[in-house]
Amino acid sequence: MKTINVGNIKVDNSMFTLIAGPCVIESEKQVMNVAKRMKDITGKLGIPFIFKSSFDKANRTSVNSYRGPGLQEGLRILKKVKDELEVPVVTDIHEADQAEIAAEVVDMLQIPAFLCRQTDLLVAAAQTGLPVNIKKAQFLSAKDMENVITKVAESNNDNILLCERGNTFGYNNLVVDMTNLIDMKKYGYPVVFDATHSVQKPGGNLTSTGGNREYVEPLAKAALAVGADVLFMEVHEDPDNAMSDGPNMVKLEEVEGMLQKLIKVYKAVRDVEQHSYSI
Incomplete structure (x- = not known):
């Protein structure tokens, strides 16, 4: 697997990397609180840790839903996380002209699933030279990602x-079809499992997305067991009152206990892979 440098961390197979943070930036205070707590826990x-939050959620279910503080204010807050906490940061972009601007602050760019076939967006992200985390669209198979990879x-x-x-x-x-993780690993790049968006129910609440966070932990365990290198997990102090994706976000107070169990799964599987056992 290719080792990817994201800021001051290496994404490799020595320990799974965690990408985590609130779905969308709600306030500077909220972001700094979650980022600091997550840095302490990881x-x-x-666990190598990359902070994630969005300055804009451009594909909300309802036109009236909160989208975020916008590009400039959002990047200002992410820069504060990066500078004061010395944590790498990632955010998603939705338009090609956002790539170069965001790259001045963040350590990795993320391509939303619905946009992973957008050639101009992929090329613009690639041309920044930053690592690019590409979410596989909900309508694609793992093998369809070959053309996406080629564009970058x-x-x-x-x-x-x-x-x-x-x-x-x-x-x-x-x-979630776990064979997608196996097939994507064949391309030789780190594979990320998005444990919280995978339990969404898109549009399930009519004017907003639903979800069920009780499935996050078992799916994350399964993903690590089949070879995921990175976990993506959105966390929030009070998910039930979050401004975006609340039903599928993990409660901040429950993250540490969950990660302790996930570490055991990761180490157990890697131990089996590295040793031969006779029964």
Whole structure:
């Protein structure tokens, strides 16, 4: 697997990396609080940590839903996280002209699942030279990602991560096929499992997205067991009152206990892979 440098951390197979933070930036105070708490937790557990939050959620279910503080204010807050807490940061972009601006602050760019086939967006992200985390669209198979990879790699950027977040067949639900993780690993890049967006119920609350966070932990365990290198997990102090994606976000107070169990799964699987056992 190719090792990817994101800020001051290496994404490799020595320990799974965690990308985490609130779905959308609600306030500077909220972001700094979550980022600091997550840094403390992951530092204690020895998990490489990248902070994530969005300056704009451009694909909300309702036109009246909160989208975020916008590009300039959002990047200002993310820069504060990066500078004061010395934590790498990532955010998603939705338009090609946002790539170069965001790249002045963040350590990695993220391509939303619905936009992973947008050539101009992929090329613009690649041309910044930053690592690019590409979420596999809900309507694509793992093998369909080969063309997506090519668009970035042939734009002279081989710093790619591939992210699984489930497939949709309509009816306000997502299904996670773990074989997608296995197939995407064959491309040689780190594979990310988005444990919280995978439990979404898109449009399930009519004017907002629903979800069920009780499935986050078991799906994350399964993903690590089949070979995921990175976990993506949105966390919030009070998900039930969050301004975006509340039903599928993990409660901040529950993150540490969950990660302790996930570490055990990761180490157990890697131990089996590295040793031969006779029964």
